[in-house]
Amino acid sequence: MPLVLTEDEVMLVDAARGFLTKSAPVSALRALRDSGDTLRYTPSVWGEMAENGFIAPHVPEAEGGLGMGYAAAGLIAEQMGHTLAPTPFLSAAIAAELVVQVGSAEQKADLLPKIIAGNLIVGFAFEEGLRHNPAGTAVTFKDGKVSGTKKIVLDGVGAKLLIVVAATDAGPGLFLVDPSAAGVTVRPLDLIDSRNAADVDFADTPATPLGEVGAAKAAIARTLDVARALLAAELLGIADEAFDRTVAYLKERVQFGRPIGSFQALQHRAARLYARLDLTRGAVLKALRALDEGDKAATMLCSLSKGAMSKLAYDVMVEATHMHGGIGVTDELDIGLFYKRVRVASELFGDAHFHTDRIATQAFGI
Amino acid sequence: MSDLDDFRAETRAWLEANCPQSRRGAFRGFSTFNYWGGRKAVFQDEDQQLWFERMRDKGWTVPEWPVEYGGAGLDKARANILQQEMRRIQAQSPLQSLGIWMLGPALLHFGTPEQKAEHLPKIARGEIRWAQGYSEPGAGSDLASLSTKGELKDGQWVVNGSKIWTTNGDKCDMIFTLVRTEPDAPKHQGISFILIDMDQPGVTTKPIKLINGDDPFVQTFFDNATAPADQVVGPRGKGWDVTKYLLGHEREMIGSSMTNSVTETVSSVAKAKLGADGLKADPGLRIAIAQHEMESWILGIAVERLKDMGKAKQFSQFSPSVLKLMGTELNYRRGELLMSIGGFEAINDLMSEPVHSYLHAPANCIAGGSNEVQLNILSKRALGLPEL
Numbered sequence: 001m002p003l004v005l006t007e008d009e010v011m012l013v014d015a016a017r018g019f020l021t022k023s024a025p026v027s028a029l030r031a032l033r034d035s036g037d038t039l040r041y042t043p044s045v046w047g048e049m050a051e052n053g054f055i056a057p058h059v060p061e062a063e064g065g066l067g068m069g070y071a072a073a074g075l076i077a078e079q080m081g082h083t084l085a086p087t088p089f090l091s092a093a094i095a096a097e098l099v100v101q102v103g104s105a106e107q108k109a110d111l112l113p114k115i116i117a118g119n120l121i122v123g124f125a126f127e128e129g130l131r132h133n134p135a136g137t138a139v140t141f142k143d144g145k146v147s148g149t150k151k152i153v154l155d156g157v158g159a160k161l162l163i164v165v166a167a168t169d170a171g172p173g174l175f176l177v178d179p180s181a182a183g184v185t186v187r188p189l190d191l192i193d194s195r196n197a198a199d200v201d202f203a204d205t206p207a208t209p210l211g212e213v214g215a216a217k218a219a220i221a222r223t224l225d226v227a228r229a230l231l232a233a234e235l236l237g238i239a240d241e242a243f244d245r246t247v248a249y250l251k252e253r254v255q256f257g258r259p260i261g262s263f264q265a266l267q268h269r270a271a272r273l274y275a276r277l278d279l280t281r282g283a284v285l286k287a288l289r290a291l292d293e294g295d296k297a298a299t300m301l302c303s304l305s306k307g308a309m310s311k312l313a314y315d316v317m318v319e320a321t322h323m324h325g326g327i328g329v330t331d332e333l334d335i336g337l338f339y340k341r342v343r344v345a346s347e348l349f350g351d352a353h354f355h356t357d358r359i360a361t362q363a364f365g366i
Numbered sequence: 367m368s369d370l371d372d373f374r375a376e377t378r379a380w381l382e383a384n385c386p387q388s389r390r391g392a393f394r395g396f397s398t399f400n401y402w403g404g405r406k407a408v409f410q411d412e413d414q415q416l417w418f419e420r421m422r423d424k425g426w427t428v429p430e431w432p433v434e435y436g437g438a439g440l441d442k443a444r445a446n447i448l449q450q451e452m453r454r455i456q457a458q459s460p461l462q463s464l465g466i467w468m469l470g471p472a473l474l475h476f477g478t479p480e481q482k483a484e485h486l487p488k489i490a491r492g493e494i495r496w497a498q499g500y501s502e503p504g505a506g507s508d509l510a511s512l513s514t515k516g517e518l519k520d521g522q523w524v525v526n527g528s529k530i531w532t533t534n535g536d537k538c539d540m541i542f543t544l545v546r547t548e549p550d551a552p553k554h555q556g557i558s559f560i561l562i563d564m565d566q567p568g569v570t571t572k573p574i575k576l577i578n579g580d581d582p583f584v585q586t587f588f589d590n591a592t593a594p595a596d597q598v599v600g601p602r603g604k605g606w607d608v609t610k611y612l613l614g615h616e617r618e619m620i621g622s623s624m625t626n627s628v629t630e631t632v633s634s635v636a637k638a639k640l641g642a643d644g645l646k647a648d649p650g651l652r653i654a655i656a657q658h659e660m661e662s663w664i665l666g667i668a669v670e671r672l673k674d675m676g677k678a679k680q681f682s683q684f685s686p687s688v689l690k691l692m693g694t695e696l697n698y699r700r701g702e703l704l705m706s707i708g709g710f711e712a713i714n715d716l717m718s719e720p721v722h723s724y725l726h727a728p729a730n731c732i733a734g735g736s737n738e739v740q741l742n743i744l745s746k747r748a749l750g751l752p753e754l
């Protein structure tokens with residue numbers, strides 16, 4: 001598919017933008033943060049997202065989904081980046097992907113409709129170390145029970161189901177765990193982006209395999225790619241938004257009797273970011289299209305997109321903060337909220353360093 | 367659809383049968399390996415001549431130009447197929463030419479029917495080699511301040527002044543120039559785009575040697591040089607519009623020529639030269655190469671996206687500046703990495719490929735409007751930032 005949006009995609013973007021700016025603007029994130037609410041998202045907004053068809057829109061029609069593809073999911077994620085909408089969107093996309101990939105017919109029939117309708121929040125219990133590491137797991141599955149500790153389970157606080165990656169004799173497996181079951185301890189985190197995540201301990205907790213254990217490895221790899229492509233799209237939305245706000249400020253703020261945007265030192269730095277954003281936009285869309293088309297290069301393109309956007313979004317935020325001067329580092333200005341979300345979204349499922357190394361090895365054989 | 371499939375199959379078979387083996391392989395930069403045409407041209411070898419003549423006779427030196435002007439009149443879809451099929455076997459371009467890349471598009475857009483009939487076929491058939499005469503010793507980035515003077519006397523233009531950085535000016539037959547013809551008009555409105563034959567006593571050139579030993583440029587002097595009155599492209603005094611249009615083409619071309627699809631990848635050079643173990647022993651270099659490959663890949667995708675946008679009629683007017691800026695900076699790092707990979711060997715040979723890339727890279731950031739000029743364009747026009 002060409003690297004331009006279809007008419008349907010343009011309509012989807014407009015719908016998502018309209019909805020999010022009305023129902024989940026940056027001020028809503030701020031209010032939620034300041035309220036001390038532990039869920040850290042607004043269930044009514046999540047419900048409306050379901051009604052709009054915004055949750056896991058990539059689930060194929062044959063599985064009861066909307067069949068709109070990963071590109072559609074990415075475009076929604078990108079718009080969510082613009083307003084920093086705090087929702088369990090990524091967790092839902094991940095859970096749906098895992099179920100579609102390996103779930104048994106009954107599991108699909110049971111879980112997918114609930115996920116898509118926004119009625120079942122599922123946390124993906126994957127990470128165990130200090131940084132993203134997809135190579136192996138120390139959490140074990142034996143005699144129908146899992147034990148060990150998982151880190152940074154997104155939307156883990158209040159989730160009604162967890163999908164846990166654990167080691168079996170046949171390699172890594174995926175297991176469904178009820179967070180209210182015996183031996184589960186959910187320890188809420190206090191992430192800098194004010195979103196919902198928890199570390200979770202399991203001690204001989206009853207667990208049911210999701211599909212065939214032997215099929216888990218490929219499903220996990222595929223799902224990580226999807227998560228990366230969606231995060232890259234969100235990072236693009238964040239970077240675009242922070243950049244546009246900064247350019248507006250350059251035109252508005254007056255020093256030395258003229259707008260600061262008339263100073264060439266600032267103009268060139270802004271223009272360089274414009275150029276990089278313009279260039280990288282294509283890579284973000286290409287990764288999503290590659291997932292949709294089952295392109296063999298998809299896994300590397302997802303790394304390219306996530307690695308590049310993690311770096312670029314950070315560079316945009318450094319300039320965005322700096323060009324706002326003193327007010328840029330205050331909590332009063334929204335720019336700081338974008339800055340924090342960029343850091344978290346970059347860290348999830350591999351930052352620029354991780355993906356550069358992965359691409360060096362797997363794409364270029366060095 | 368099946369028409370296009372047929373075209374692809376025919377094209378593939380024709381290229382297989384007609385492109386000599388020695389004319390296939392990775393792009394080797396804008397070197398003498400490629401044929402540039404013109405009155406003074408000599409073929410480097412038989413294959414170069416065969417390939418050029420075969421392609422010329424099919425109109426495939428300029429596949430999209432109308433047949434009457436020496437092209438093949440291909441539509442976009444067929445031209446793309448031809449390009450893909452050439453790329454598939456790494457067929458070298460049969461004719462490199464500023465006439466094809468720059469003057470041709472300007473004439474197609476702004477030229478009179480007579481100008482098109484006179485000049486386009488000679489460009490397509492490689493009979494006339496064109497030079498670009500914009501920059502002057504006193505007018506570089508501020509090109510519109512140029513002072514080469516043209517006066518209409520007795521039905522012809524009489525031109526006086528000098529141009530500098532004329533790429534391959536000594537090998538060219540004709541030059542498209544920017545000349546101040548309306549001295550009293552504001553600076554952008556007093557310039558005309560005039561075509562001048564270089565084969566006359568009033569035009570002389572002097573070579574300029576570069577840091578990599580090449581002398582690819584000349585300074586061009588006009589001393590009562592003449593051109594017929596009808597050799598002005600676009601209206602008199604409106605040469606700046608023609609130039610702006612052309613510079614867009616040039617920038618896009620410079621930028622997109624930096625992508626991986628047209629040049630050998632740095633990682634493949636590194637693997638061949640250092641081996642996997644050599645690279646493991648140098649993790650800093652390995653990561654720098656990977657970063658470069660990522661950026662280069664992204665640039666390639668951006669070029670692909672630009673083509674798709676063009677097909678969907680969503681052309682972005684700032685893309686040439688973006689591609690020029692990002693592509694040439696990438697090329698800078700490419701040159702540096704190739705030198706690191708080449709190590710002691712590379713610093714010991716001014717004629718080696720890495721040295722050539724390394725020393726040529728800065729030129730790309732200057733030619734076609736320096737990168738600061740591109741940043742100025744983006745700041746002012748894409749972002750709407752105010753003038754100081």
Ligand SMILES: Cc1cc2nc3c(=O)[nH]c(=O)nc-3n(C[C@H](O)[C@H](O)[C@H](O)COP(=O)(O)OP(=O)(O)OC[C@H]3O[C@@H](n4cnc5c(N)ncnc54)[C@H](O)[C@@H]3O)c2cc1C
Binds near residue numbers: 732
């Ligand atoms: C390889 C190569 C091929 C070329 N081929 C041709 C050719 O065939 N025909 C032709 O006519 N010309 C050609 N040129 C000339 C080229 O277009 C000019 O060199 C270029 O426009 C810059 O002009 P200048 O060299 O006078 O530099 P200057 O304009 O003097 O610039 C010097 C430095 O100042 C910076 N600068 C200038 N103005 C500004 C500003 N407003 N803001 C910020 N920074 C600024 C520039 O970026 C540059 O770094 C070629 C140049 C090269 C390197």
